[in-house]
Amino acid sequence: EKYLSASKKVVDTVYADPGLKKKVIFKLPDAENDPKSTAKQVLTYHATLAYRRRLSEEDLAPLLNAFAKGQQIDKNFEQSLRAPLTALLVNPRFLFRAEHDEPGKDEWPLNDFEIATRLSYFLWSSMPDRELFKLADQGKLRDPKILREQTLRMIADPKFTALSRHFAGRWLEFDKMIDQVDPDPKRFPSFTPELRRSMYYESIEFFTHLIRENRPLTDLINSDYTFANVTLARHYQLKEPVTGNELRKIKLHDPNRGGILGMGSILTATSLPLRTSPVHRGVWILDAMLGDPAPPPPPDAGELPADDTKADGLTFRQQLDRHRKAKQCASCHARIDPLGFGLENFDAIGRWRSKDANGKPIDSSATLPGDITFSTPKELKQLLLAGKDKFSANMTRKLISYAAGRGLEYYDEVTVNQIVTGIAKKNDSSRELILQIVNSRPFLNRSKTR
Template sequence: MSYKKRILFHEWRLFAPPLSLLLLLCVASAPTPGQKTKLAQKSQNTPNFDKSVWSYFDKNCVACHNAETKAGALDLNSLRCTDSATRFRETWESVQRKIGTGEMPPKGCPRPTESENKATILRIENEFEHVDKLAPPNPGNVTAHRLNRAEYNNTIHDLLGVDFRPADDFPQDDSGYGFDNIGDVLSLSSSQMEKYVLASEKVARTALFGPESLQPTLARHEVSGRRIITATTIPARYDPTGLNLPNSLHATHRFPVNGEYVFRLGLNGVRPLGSEPLHLALWIDGQRVQTLDFDPTGSAAFNLDRQDFSGRTVEYRHRVSSGDHWIAATIERMYEGLPTDCNGPKPSKRVIAPQEFKPRPGQTPEQIAASRKRFEARLKEKSPTNDARVSSLEIGGPYSQSKAASEESLRKIFVCGHLHGGHNALCTRKIVANLAGRAFRRPATSQETNRFSSLVSLARRQGDSYEEGICLAVQGILVSPHFLFRIERDLSTTKPTSPHLLSQYELASRLSYFLWSSLPDDELRQCADRQTLRSPGVLEAQVRRMLKDPRSHALSENFAGQWLQFRSLESFRPDKERFPDFDDYLRMSMRQETELFFDSIIREDRSILTLLFGKYTFLNERLANFYGVPNVVGPAFRKVSLAGTSRGGILTQASVLTVTSYPNRTSPVLRGKWILDNILNAPPPAPPPGVPNLDVSTVGANTSLRQQLEEHRKNPTCASCHARMDPLGFGLENFDAIGAWRKKDGKIDIDSSGSLPDGRTFRGPDGLKDILKSDSDAFAGCLSSKLLTYALGRGLERYDRPTVKQITKRIAAKDFRFSSLVLEIVTSKPFQMRKGDKPK
């Protein structure tokens, strides 16, 4: 092992003991016996539920939910005590929810009036608020938070200005509560630590000396199972670019460094003899970067009256920046330049020589006769085959790669002295202190500055250059736990377990990783330096500035992508026989639509209700054709009105509809459960063991999916949950498993009606959204819970519920604006404070 690696592992071990202790302590502290006594004493002063509440239960519920019958394992009489709302909070919340959704009392039993239900729900809620006011404040405790892969990549980029994504080679992050930024599940293994050490060297050397010189490699992309098109199937909406035709190829490719790359297109298929050259085009990130006319004359093999492109290749060379890029290879103007008898636009002007039958040498008379028959049949064809296509794309490189360090990286490191050589050793402490302070999201201590500065001196004593010494110091900083973890410390002046405000730097760090998934920028850090981040107006101004910054796109990628689950679109593989139109281009377009839509909510500070009911979206031509929306031409996404259509909001976007389906069919159960979990914040419990799966073997043949689910619900064990899930999912049945509109499933007419347990009915996606609009507070509460979970990096506990309710109530008074939701979260006690660690 080199002296540099020994130093780096030593740096890690130096900090590891206090970190491991911190990790053990960073579990939310349970109340001590003394605390429990105080809680119990306070709860004795809590008045019982209003008599009218018990009158409601005696009249409508106790006949079934008593000590003898105990329906649903619930004896309401056991809840009759003075501290009931404290001791049995979860039970009461379940009761409140079932009344609100109409599940209780069940169908067939006498049902209270709507006003009686609402009054009872309100009285229970008032009791909860009373109990919550008596409880001591508890902002919770967040486990020391390791940077996840997205945060690591963004932080490295903003810290050092390097363009590659080192964390993409790290193991996948575990998820908890639906998100991969939850501190409790972000563990650190020895193998992962090894990857951090390797990444630190690559990152530091790239920042100081430029990207490493790479040997060219070759990667191949292919498309299989694609529907072939011919000149006889000219689409009604002709796409001259070829991007939306199935004979194009689309792929996402990662380019390791800036440099020149070779793109080799593999061709296949045939065209009629006499056709003009193929118009081939290379696209990168939606921009046409190169075109080439490929003349088949003399290049393609000829088989009677057609040109055979099998095995033919075309090459481009183009400079590409490092990172992930969308690549497309297309045949433009596919239907132009064909012989006149193909009836295409702008026919070929080439003269076709008369074809003569020439038998192959050595053929028998029978073979000659058969060949002549085929020849004459082809001559009679009015539309010879036209299925030329791009079948593969090979990307080779890099060549002529950029080797120098970027100016941006050098400026971020050498805050003292010259950027290019002639560095002054007197600047070392300033360089190290600045970089460590930014990396650790707080000012570096003098001890830390001394340690990392000593690495520069050590490298010089080993005979390395000053720049190599700075490189070693950068590596040491990047493997420090104070960089890899977002560590929040207890204040020494507080009691061990008492809640306390975060420091200004910790607050800035929470804020930046919440909105940007990256470290605080200079302006945010300066607010922390001046201790003004909590000053009136300052925090709000910073939040509004950060939401307008392009880096807030991280909320769309990382929060919305996991909340709405469209991240999993990458792994979705629909049945090719049932859905031949689904390809990688459509997949990418689906995801980008939802990201841009969520971006618009942030940038334009729209109401969060627009997420459900907005009558606009963002489409390119491929997705517009898929939706049947006219007048959208080209690969660029643009804002499009959905007025007069059944689409609008995330529920009708193809990304969400696809990830809530099976590969070969829709699933009202999956879609209904998704709505309960992600829109209404009322997830159903897991199915009990032994419940049989739904038999779908005869769906579409003799019975509909609705009929099969009705049979499934006859099982009493299944009925209660499916009565809530299935109707919601059926409201989206007009959308197939990849989100296309349909009126039939095979030969069976779609029935998109739904009937909820509370008696409300609806039909189709518009009717479903009307139902959800009447429950807009439930959606606001759901999004508040999800976003607060993501912002804190921990799961919500019972003591967080008053905060969620308060946030929901306040944003309703501010038209549910997205900025108001973010501001309520960042000014809440759970975000501004933390509970001290319990000493061991």
């Protein structure tokens, strides 16, 4: 019922706007075209877009029947199209992305319309445009040259920012900036709605730029640029003069700030309302960046104070050291805590600091298993860059899963390894990663659920 109500509202909106209605009902009956044949042309066009494939007479029959019933009640052509247009918007073929089955097979190729749909929802989070539909109808999308050309065209399109919002936002968790992050307003009065928005869009602009400009994937780990406006520049204490509210690319002079580990969105999303959380930040690095998530804490793990000013005179590091002495906590925290402490110079909203909330000096030194030491965000990033293939493989898995609309299986690791090896030979090209994924076996084929 909610879908039907929403669909009726959409159609009502179209009919209330003469210009929009003319675009939707793009043809009217005339001396050469009677109402039925004209309605068939209009509905065929919209149903092809809505169902994202070539139509059969069986697809069109209920829509034309709905039009015919409307004609019996009201001879007005446009009003008779209301019911079939509404029906299109509640049809499961429109609401769900269905791909054909081939019984008895473990894997089978997608048809061209299915490839067009996968490609469009992967890069644009929306239905294919006319050019993709035309190529699908001509059976050309399995041609690697044409698939490459279309992918590059779509990356250049403004709609490509959808990949940053929907994929990168969920993967890196900066989408939490929209409505899930609430730093304490008394502790952090400078965290304004404008700063929240600026942090969120900095991450979107950065990820979009990374792929559009074919930057290496390692820019996500460390870079000498970001996107900032006057609000962010002030927050980050940037040396480069920045004016205005529009985000623009600027050079970073502080080696601790560049890359996603220095972004306010990530640092705020991995903190608590009143303090930083080395544990959350360490868990995030293991999971989001390295694809090696820590297990959930045991039921009796206990909790650390939510406010670091109420710590009985202890620094947060001292509190956490005391907590990790428990046998059930020690092994996991040995992996987690050092990574998080490497970012302790960034406070709970991503500002650089040298002292904690109690006025005590920040100690960001850390030692990972194997006696691997570091003491600044810069050194932590150098450590991650040294193992960049692990980051590349994790990002590749995440992107393939998102693009194919399914979780990866053990047999997909062959593709992952091939892609990681291939892009490493091309300076870890981010655009090459996208191109190789859309030409990969998991993307161009459908597998039986195993």
